Amino acid sequence: MDIILKNANVAHRDEPVRNADIAIKGDTIVAVEASIEAEAGQVIECGGRLVSGSLIDSHVHLDAVLAAGLERDNQSGTLHEGIEIWTDFKGKRTIEAIKQRARRAIDWEVAQGAGFIRSHADVCDDAQLSTQALLELRDEMRDRVDIQIVAFPQVGIKSFPGGEKQMRDALDMGADVVGGIPHNEVTREAGVDSVMFIFDEAEKRGLKIDVHCDEVDDSHARFLEVMVEQTFKRGMGAQVTASHCVAMHSYNNAYAYRLMGWIERSKLNVTANPFDNIILQAR
Known part of the structure; x- marks a missing residue:
């Protein structure tokens, strides 16, 4: 030996x-x-x-790590203002700066035992800075850690000009997972359409799905049920992940109980993010 x-x-x-x-x-x-x-x-x-075995970090945004202090502070402490600040900051970045910050965070994760990391990359940017930087880093660090890149439309797919094209561009570049954020679309109908777009692209390309789903306090945000229905109908099971899902804490008990049963039957994964969501908004 x-x-x-x-x-x-x-x-x-x-x-x-x-x-x-x-x-x-x-x-x-x-x-x-x-x-x-x-x-x-x-x-x-x-x-x-x-x-x-190696630990798994199933949800991180490596394109945004260690960026605190590089833009204005979040005065309201809300997710919505945080997204606005991020949107203002995106255009000021460079690929090398993104990689430098992300590499440092990855080094910390690997030192603590992480061997698998799933990172979301904001694709709402014609230059695709996040996607390009993280794809390069994924390949450069392949001998140390397995990284999956999620094509993540931070401000939406259907309600954002050029959103569908930007998603397809990121997937064509080599992103591993199809992401989404249906509760950020303007209407319920646009949110449902975005979920259908996500499932269609993933099924066509043979990719996994990981969607920021119902990350709001609104009890009427119910896109998780659409994801569950599509997962069950298409037989995609554990290939699909819904992240956050915090609106569930505002659902009435009868609806939440029924939805949990369907989550179990569909075999869809749920990734909770307590470090974020216990300090945002009403949680």
Whole structure:
């Protein structure tokens, strides 16, 4: 063996944490069992420390990290003002500046055990600065971390001039996942149309879906039900993720209970983002 990790508390998928040794040959784990006696070029005593597979950061905006202080402060503390500030700031960026900040954040994540990162890239920009920067960084750091890039229309698809074209441009450039933000469209109808656009593009291209969904306090924001229905009807299951979904806290109990049942049946994923949403607006 090349390496043996001794006396590790091993966490693997849904199995109970157990104490074991781990034998590694080349780049392959060949055994995880108690008291491995084989000789190895290197023996590492773990002393009961936790050993697990790589951690997953399923939702981050690497094009916006470490940008605090580069634009005016958010006086209201609301998501809407935050989006306005971001929109004003976008045109002042460069690809290299985006990459520099994102690379620093990725280094921090990898140092804490992250091996998989899904990042949203704002595509509402004819220059596609976020998309280009993060795609370059994804490829440059491929040997250290697996990064998925979500084509994310921060201000909308149907209600934003050129929104559909900008989404398709980002996907043509090589984005891995189709994103969306239906509650940011002007009308309910435009929001539903944007969800249909997202599912159609993903199905046509064989891509996953990850949508910012109902990230508002409005109990009438109910695009999650549209996502669930389309996921169920198209049989896309775990290929689809709804992120945030915080309007659910404003739904009446009967509706929320029924919707949760359909989420389970559709197998759609939900990514909660507590670090953001416990401090925004009414939450």
